[in-house]
Amino acid sequence: MAETNWKRVATHLGELSGEFTPAQRDLADALGVPLAPGTPMPVAAALLRAHLTGPLLLKRAQPVDEEEYRYLELVAGEAAIEVPPQEQIAQRDILEAWLEVAWARRSVIHLERLSPERAGGHGLGVDRALRGPRRCGLRVGPQVTRAI
Structure with missing residues (x-):
């Protein structure tokens, strides 16, 4: 069933784009993957997957091109979030995680602005x-x- 309370939806979207989980932090520490404070959960997950691509024989992610990164910058600007420079977003999986965060935060901004009831x-x-x-x-x- 669809959620009908916009405040709960906004809260959920905010949580989805919140800082990495304790489990992600533990895994990152064990693998030696640096996670900066404030790294969103989806981005932390993408960084961990990228680190495990070789050992787990995962399909290699596609590189990010200029147009894709410009789109991320556009959406991030609308969502009032800062994203790393393109050189630090080497794989499409990581870019898509940042987009997920930006879309969620942009949605929260619009829900709060509209306050639908x-x-x-x-x-x-x-x-x-x-x-x-x-x-x-x-x-x-x-x-x-x-x-x-």
Whole structure:
């Protein structure tokens, strides 16, 4: 069943993009993989997989090209997160982990900005405090919510 409480969704997305887990830290320490403080969980997982590619005979990840990295920079900017330089994101698996984090954080930003709530049980409404230069109707469910 889909989650209908945007605050729980935002919290969950925030947790998914949070700092590495104690288990990831323990594994990284045992393998000698450096994890900087604040490294997001998906990125830590990708770094650990990259380190284990050879020993576990995993499929080698594709390299990251300039366009892919520029897209990451764009999304990271929208999400207000800093990403490492392209030289430190050598594999697509690591880039995709950073994208996962950026998409999650960007979603949290937009959820908090919109603050969608149930409107009389007939769909989603939008916080009336939301203002913007463009105004258009948003139709969700059987009613039209306030103009955005």
